[in-house]
Amino acid sequence: MDNEELSQAFPGLDDKRLRVKIIGVGGAGGNAVDRIKLDDLGQVALAVVNTDTKSMASSPIQEKLLVGRSITRGLSTGGEAEIGRKAAEEDAALIEKMVDGVDLVFLLAGLGGGTGSGCAPVVAKAASKSGALVLAFVTMPFTREGERRRKQAEDALSELRQCCDAVIALPNDMLLQQIDEKATVLEAFAIADEWVSRGVKAIWGMLFQSGMINVDFATLRAAFRYRGGKTLFGLGCGEGEDCVKKALADLELCPLLHLPDYKYAKADSLILNICGGPNLAMSQVNEIMDAVCEKFGSRQNTVLGAVIDGAMRDAIRITVIGTTDVSGAGQGQRPSATRPAMQTAPNAHSSAPAADQARRLDERASQHEFNFQNGEERGFFDATETNLYNGEDLDVPTFLRRGIRVQLQ
Amino acid sequence: MGQDKIVGAIEIGTSKVIVLVAEIIGGKSLNIIGESHATASGMRKGQIISLREVSDCTHKAIAEAEKSSGAQIDSAYLAISGAHLQGFYDSGVATVSSASGIVTESDIRRARENAKMRNLPPGRVYLHHECCGFLLDGRRVADPVGMVGEKVETGYWHIHGDERLTADHIHVVNGIGLNVDCMVVSAIASASVAAGDEEKKNGVLVIDIGAGTTDYALYRFGTILRTGVVPIGGDHVTNDLAIGLRMNARYAESVKLRFGKGVLDITDKNDTVMLIGDLTIGDRPIPRLAIDKIVHARIEELFMIVKNQLGSDLGPQNVPSGVILTGGTARLPHICDAAQEVLGVPARLADSPQWVSDPQLCVPEYSTALGLLSEGFATLRASYREAASKKWYSRLSGIFGK
Numbered sequence: 001m002d003n004e005e006l007s008q009a010f011p012g013l014d015d016k017r018l019r020v021k022i023i024g025v026g027g028a029g030g031n032a033v034d035r036i037k038l039d040d041l042g043q044v045a046l047a048v049v050n051t052d053t054k055s056m057a058s059s060p061i062q063e064k065l066l067v068g069r070s071i072t073r074g075l076s077t078g079g080e081a082e083i084g085r086k087a088a089e090e091d092a093a094l095i096e097k098m099v100d101g102v103d104l105v106f107l108l109a110g111l112g113g114g115t116g117s118g119c120a121p122v123v124a125k126a127a128s129k130s131g132a133l134v135l136a137f138v139t140m141p142f143t144r145e146g147e148r149r150r151k152q153a154e155d156a157l158s159e160l161r162q163c164c165d166a167v168i169a170l171p172n173d174m175l176l177q178q179i180d181e182k183a184t185v186l187e188a189f190a191i192a193d194e195w196v197s198r199g200v201k202a203i204w205g206m207l208f209q210s211g212m213i214n215v216d217f218a219t220l221r222a223a224f225r226y227r228g229g230k231t232l233f234g235l236g237c238g239e240g241e242d243c244v245k246k247a248l249a250d251l252e253l254c255p256l257l258h259l260p261d262y263k264y265a266k267a268d269s270l271i272l273n274i275c276g277g278p279n280l281a282m283s284q285v286n287e288i289m290d291a292v293c294e295k296f297g298s299r300q301n302t303v304l305g306a307v308i309d310g311a312m313r314d315a316i317r318i319t320v321i322g323t324t325d326v327s328g329a330g331q332g333q334r335p336s337a338t339r340p341a342m343q344t345a346p347n348a349h350s351s352a353p354a355a356d357q358a359r360r361l362d363e364r365a366s367q368h369e370f371n372f373q374n375g376e377e378r379g380f381f382d383a384t385e386t387n388l389y390n391g392e393d394l395d396v397p398t399f400l401r402r403g404i405r406v407q408l409q
Numbered sequence: 410m411g412q413d414k415i416v417g418a419i420e421i422g423t424s425k426v427i428v429l430v431a432e433i434i435g436g437k438s439l440n441i442i443g444e445s446h447a448t449a450s451g452m453r454k455g456q457i458i459s460l461r462e463v464s465d466c467t468h469k470a471i472a473e474a475e476k477s478s479g480a481q482i483d484s485a486y487l488a489i490s491g492a493h494l495q496g497f498y499d500s501g502v503a504t505v506s507s508a509s510g511i512v513t514e515s516d517i518r519r520a521r522e523n524a525k526m527r528n529l530p531p532g533r534v535y536l537h538h539e540c541c542g543f544l545l546d547g548r549r550v551a552d553p554v555g556m557v558g559e560k561v562e563t564g565y566w567h568i569h570g571d572e573r574l575t576a577d578h579i580h581v582v583n584g585i586g587l588n589v590d591c592m593v594v595s596a597i598a599s600a601s602v603a604a605g606d607e608e609k610k611n612g613v614l615v616i617d618i619g620a621g622t623t624d625y626a627l628y629r630f631g632t633i634l635r636t637g638v639v640p641i642g643g644d645h646v647t648n649d650l651a652i653g654l655r656m657n658a659r660y661a662e663s664v665k666l667r668f669g670k671g672v673l674d675i676t677d678k679n680d681t682v683m684l685i686g687d688l689t690i691g692d693r694p695i696p697r698l699a700i701d702k703i704v705h706a707r708i709e710e711l712f713m714i715v716k717n718q719l720g721s722d723l724g725p726q727n728v729p730s731g732v733i734l735t736g737g738t739a740r741l742p743h744i745c746d747a748a749q750e751v752l753g754v755p756a757r758l759a760d761s762p763q764w765v766s767d768p769q770l771c772v773p774e775y776s777t778a779l780g781l782l783s784e785g786f787a788t789l790r791a792s793y794r795e796a797a798s799k800k801w802y803s804r805l806s807g808i809f810g811k
Contacts (some may be wrong), residue, residue, distance in 0.1 A: 258655045380658065381649045384453045385492065387640050389714060394641055397649035398706040406653045406699045 014376035018207065018217055020104045021045045022200060025120045026084075027055050028110025028139060028189070034059060036200060044204065047098060049123060051087050051115045065098055067091040067119060077114025081152045084118020092126065099127040103217060104207075105134045105162065106200050110192075111153035112141030121159040133221050134164040135203065137196040140171040143401035147391030163264040165224040167232040168324055170195055173400040174255045195256075198235055202273040202319035206305030212280065213306040215271075223269050223303045224323060232257070232267050232296065232322035239315045243276075243282050248291050249314045253408060257320075257371075267322025270297035273305040275319075277312040288318060296322055415442075416590070417474065418781035419467065419582060420598075420676035421488075421586040423452045423621025423644060424737065426467050426475035427778040429770075430482060431786075436793050439786050443478020444770065445470050454640040455490035455595075455622035457577050468517035468585045469560040485587045486785035488538065488777050489578050490595040490622045492640035493571035498541070500524050500564035512545065512553045512561055520563045529569050536575070536594055537568040540631040549630065566635050568594055591785045596624035598780035599735055601787075603759035604628060610732035614723065615759070616715060616748070617777060620644050624777075625715055627722055637718050641711050646704055653703040654695055659682055668697060669704045671747035677701055708744060712751035728754050735759035735776040 022044060024033030030048040047063040050056050053074035056064050063204070066074060068087020077083040099105060105127040109116040120138065127134045138157065141149045160167045175192050206215040227244060236251025238244065272292050274285055285306050292300050380395075381387070387394035392401055399406055414436075418429040430443030447470040451462025475481055482806050501523025503516045525538055541564040545553045553561050600615035607629040616625045623639040646669065651661035668682050677697035685692040716723060731754045734744060739758055748756035761771035767780060 251657050255655065258652050309793075379646070380651075381453060383458065384458060387454070387492070394710075394714075395645070395648070397645075397652050397703065398710045399649060399653055399703050402706060404702055404706050406702050407696060408654065408699060 017043070018104065019045070019102045020100045020106070020204065020207075021047055021096070021099070022106040022108065023123060024048045024061075025107065025109040025123055026050060026113055026116035027052065028113070028127075028192075029108040029116055029120070030055060030059050030061070031189065032108040032110075032137070032193045032196045033061055035190070036197045043208075049088070049095070049115075049119055063098070065091070065094055068095065077118065079149070080114045081117035081156065083382045084114040084116070085122060086118075087115070088119035088122035092122065095123055095126045096130065099123070099130050099132060101166045102127065102130070102132045104220075105132045106203075107134060107160075108137040108196055108200075109136070110139045110141075111156045111169075112145060112149035113152075117152040117156035121156055121163060124160055124163045128163050128165075133217075133224060134166075135224070136160050136164045136167045137199055138167065138169055139168050139175070139192045139196075140173075142172045142176070142403065143392055143396070144403060150391070161229070163229070165221075165227060166321065167354070168199060168233040168321070170233075170256065171400075173396075173403065176403050177255055177400070177405055195235070198319065198326075199233060199318075199321070202275070202321070203271070205275060205309075206271075206273050209275075209307040209309070211305065211307035212282070212285070213304055215303055215305045217254060219303055220271070223271050224324045226268055229324040232270075232320065232324070233278075234318075234320045236318040237315070241314070243314055243316045244287055247318050248288065251292070251318050251320065252367070267297045268301060268324050270302040270320065270322040271305070272302055273307065273319040273321075275307045275309050275312065275317040277315060278308055278310060279314070280306065280308060280316070284316070288316075292318070292320060296320060412646070415478075415480045415483050416782070416785065417471065417485045417587065418488075418778050418785065419471065419485050420458075420488040420778045420781060421452065421467055421581065422449055422462060422577065422619055422777070424619070425449055425774065426470040427775060428470045429775075429778050429782055430474050430478040430480060431782050432480070433585070433789065435787065438612060439764075439782065441472045441765070441767065441770070441782070442480060443476075444767070445473035445477055447473070453621060454642070454644075455619070455638070456493070456574060457581070460577060460581065460800055464584050467581050470480055471582075471585055471587070482587060484590040485582050486781045487578060487582055487589045487592050488595045488598050488781050489570065489575060489592055490619070490624055490638055491527050491570070491574060492622070492634075492638055493574050494536070494568060494594055494638045495566045496566055496636055498564060498566055498635065499527055500562055501526070502560060502562045503580060505559055505561060510557045510559065512556050514554060516561050517543075517554060517563070520561050521565075523568075524565045527567070530570050531617045531779065533569045534572045534575055535567060535569050536592060537566075537597065539566040539568070539597070540564075540637075541558075541566055542630050566633055568636060569776065570594075591788055593781055593784045594624070594636060594638075595619075595622070595777045596626040596638065597633065598778075598784055599624065599776040600626035600628065600633075600636075601760045601784050602780040603733050603735045603776050604730070608733075610716055611730045612728040613730035614719070614732045614752075614754070615727050616732060616734050617736040618642060618711070618734065618744075619736045619777075620738070623711060623736075623738075624717070627719060629727065629730070634722060635666035635719070637715070639711060639714050639718070641707070641714070642736075643741075646707050646738070646741075649703050649707050650700065654684075654699060656684060658755050664695070664700060665704070665741075668700050670701060671708045672744040672750075673698075673701050673706065674743075675706050685795060704741070705747065708741070708747045709751055712748050716752055721785065723752060723754070725754055731755035731757065733757060735773045737774045739773045 022033055024030040033046050046061050048061045049065045051068050051072045068090050071087050107124055109120040111117050124134050140153050186405055234246045234251055234254040234257040237249030274288055293302050414433045416431050420427045425446050426449045427446045429441055432440045432442050447466045449461030449466055457463050501520045503519035505512050505516050543550050543553045544562040545558040546560055582589050599617040603615045604613045610631045612629040614627045620643045622642050626636045627634045647661045647665050650665055651658050680697040681694040683692055684695055732748050732752055745756040
C-alpha cells in the first residue's frame, strides 16, 4: 500500500500507479459518472461510452467514446439492445484501447435501454480480457417500464455476471422506496446514482484514502474471485453518540439486503469497509466487524478496510460487498472453516435455521447450471414456476412493482 | 354391493393438509366422524414441490384422522388446485331427431358428446366437465327432455390440468394405500358449500383465498359458468411484508395476522406497532401505514386479476348475489371492503353450511374440505340413481374421461 500512497504523493511516478477507470455506458451510466465526478474522487480516470451524440455533448467528462456511428449515425439505439451490441462490437477496437492497461474498471450502466443493455457486456468483456478487475454497478428498470425493457435488462445482467468480477444490480423499484413521495423524477434517478457512487467510493476509499486499515489491490482482486454469482451489496449510516449501533441498524434495514436474492445467502467472500471520522476507535471497528461477519459471512473470508474521512464527525458509514461461489470452482480456495462457521453462527434474522442455510448453499453449489440459466433467484417462491401475468412476476411484492412507497421510520 | 362406506376428504393445501372422515350410510346420509389437520410442507402456490415432504405430512394427517374417527377410510375424495388448472367453454349442438320435435334423452346425449369433442394437447388431462345448462332453439331451459323444438344446445365449462402434476397429487394419496374415488378442483369444492342454491341460481362469485392460491367459481342459473385459479394467496402477503418491512417470514406472518387489513386505514397514519411486542432485542416499531400499504396493494391486485380474468362475466347484473369470500386469507379484516371496491359488487364472508354442526369445522379454512365431501357425496348419489347396474365407482376413469 505504501507504494500507492507514494505514487499519489508524486504524480511523476504515473506509470507505476494503480490505474482505475470509471466507465459509464449509455445515458444513465453517463449521468452516474457525472455525479461521481462532482463528488471528487481524486486520481481516477472517468470515461463515458454512448451511442447518442446529443447526450454525450452535454456531459462534462473528458474521455468520451461514441460507438456505432455507422449504425446509429449518433442518434442512439431507440431502446434496442441488439443495436447497442452491434454498435459496441463495431467499435470494439476503440473500446479495447479505452480499457487497455487499466487495473480496475468500475462499469456503470442503466440496464433496460439499448445502449446500456447492449454495450455494457461488450465493454465488460473487453476490460476483463485486458486483465482488469471489473466491477459493475447497474440499475434495473422500473416494473412500470414494461416487459421488453425488463427482459433486455435481465439478459444483459446474466451476461454481465459471466464476464465481470462483481455485478451489483440495483432495482429501481427498490430505490424508489428510499425517496419522498413528492420527489421528482430527477431526484429518483439521483438516488440511484447516489447508491452507485457510494459503492464505488467505498472500494476506491479502501485503496486510496488514508485510513487505519487499507487494502491492497491484490487482496481486493482475491476477494472478487468468485464469478457468475449474485453480489451482495449493502450500506448503512449512523450519526451521533450511538453511531455504531445506528449504522448497524441502518444496514440491517438496507432494502438491497432484503431482496429475495440475498435473503438466505451468506457471502463466500466479503468486503467490509468502514468509513468514520478522525475519532473512529478500533473497538468500534471490531464491534462492526463482529456484527457484520456474523450476519453475512465469516471472519476468515472477510476483507476489512477502515478509512478516515476528515469531514465526518461522530458519523460512521458501513459498506458491505460480498460475492458467492456459485460455480464451485473456488472450492479449493475457500477456507475449510467456512461451512462449520456458518452452521453454528446464531442468526436471529434469518427465516430458515442455520442448518437449512448451509443446505441451501450446498444446493446452490451443486445446481450452478440451473442458476446460470435462470438468472434470478426468487426467495420464498424459488422452487416454483414463475408467476407471470401481463409480463409481471406476481411473486415480486406488489408494492415494489407498483412503486408504492412504504416508509419505515 | 354394500352402500355403507367410510370416505375421507383430503385437501392438500399450501399451508395445511386437512382430512375429514365421513360415514355414508345407505348411500343416503353423510356424517362427519373424524377430522385432522397438519401443517403442510413441500407445497408452494398449491403445487407440490417436494413429493416426499408432502407425502409425509399428508400420510400423518390421514392416520390421525382415522384415529380420531376410530374407523378406516375406504376411499378418498381429493381436492386439487394450482396454476396449471385451466378452463374453457365449449358447447355442443344436436338436431332433434324425432318427427314430432319432442326432445329425447338421446338428443341430449348427442349434444353432450359434441360438447366434449375437443382433444387436449398432450400432457393435459380433463378434470371436470361442468354443464352450464341447455338452450332449446336459443331459449334457456332447465331440462329440455319432453319439450318441443328443433335444436338443442348444451354448454360446458371444461377444466383441465397438467397430467403429471395431477398424477403426483393422486400418487401422494395412493402412497398410503388409499384409492382416489373422485377428484374435485378446489374452486368448485369450496364454492359448492359457500354459496346457497338460491344464490347460485341468481348469480354469485365465490372466491376462496388460501395460503398459496386463490380459487374462484362463478355460478349462474344454478350451474357453474366458469372457474379459475390465481396463484396468489396469503403466503404472498407474508412475503411482501417480509421484504417491505425487512424482517424474516416468521415475524412477517405474525405481523400479518395481528395487524394486517385489506384497506388503507387513514386513522393508522401516525400509529406504530411493535414487531415482536415483548421488548426483546431486535424489536422495533413499525408504522401501521406501512403494513396497510403493503397488504392493501397485494389484496387489491389479487381482486384486480380476478376481475380481469372474468371480464364481462362479472358485473352487478350477472352476479346479483354478489361475491362470497372464504379460505384462510378471508379472515383478513376488511377484506370484503377491498373486494367490493375492486370488483364493484357487494361482498360478504361465507357462512358455514347448515349440515355441519361441529363449531371447529365452521371456519373459512375448512370450506374446501367440506365442499369436497358434499361434492363427492353428490356425485356418489347421482351415480346410484343413474344405474345400479353400472359400477358407480368409476374411480379414476370417472375423473379422466367422464
